[in-house]
Amino acid sequence: MPLLSEVATRSQRLTRTALLAAFGLVMFLFESALPRPLPWAKPGLANIATLLALYALGPRSAWAVTLIRVSVGSFVIGTFFSPGFWLSLAGGVLSCAAMIALRRYASRWFSVIGLSLAGALAHVLAQITLAGILIVQRLEILYLLPLMLWPALAAGLIVGIAAFLLLERFAFEH
Numbered sequence: 001m002p003l004l005s006e007v008a009t010r011s012q013r014l015t016r017t018a019l020l021a022a023f024g025l026v027m028f029l030f031e032s033a034l035p036r037p038l039p040w041a042k043p044g045l046a047n048i049a050t051l052l053a054l055y056a057l058g059p060r061s062a063w064a065v066t067l068i069r070v071s072v073g074s075f076v077i078g079t080f081f082s083p084g085f086w087l088s089l090a091g092g093v094l095s096c097a098a099m100i101a102l103r104r105y106a107s108r109w110f111s112v113i114g115l116s117l118a119g120a121l122a123h124v125l126a127q128i129t130l131a132g133i134l135i136v137q138r139l140e141i142l143y144l145l146p147l148m149l150w151p152a153l154a155a156g157l158i159v160g161i162a163a164f165l166l167l168e169r170f171a172f173e174h
Contacts, residue, residue: 024049024069094126113160120156
């Protein structure tokens, strides 16, 4: 039987993960309402929640935040199981995996901003590859990758700076 302090700690972790997932979901919904200057360009503000979960609570919470915000968010906006959902899920999963791997194995060389940039690049790579395979069924779509990377880098930088400032503000280790 777990000790009361262990139960409280697990409850706190679950509560914090749920709060970060809710924050990520709100950011996801906010972004979906914004006009886009380019069809593929989104700020990726929901990824702030994933970064905060990764640094404050660990990889399990980062995975939970990512999967909840993509699934529930696409359900709410009516794109669940559509091509947009699969593109978002693929981008979120590869982005989260890249950030977790870099945090675990290369944290000496990557700050939260570096992780955010790597996550943004992984997100774009996953989405364009999946779009090439499932939607246009031509991998020549990868020629668009350089054009898509610049907005991703800008978004990754903004998200990384925001996550850094929030981690500083709330005194999380980073």
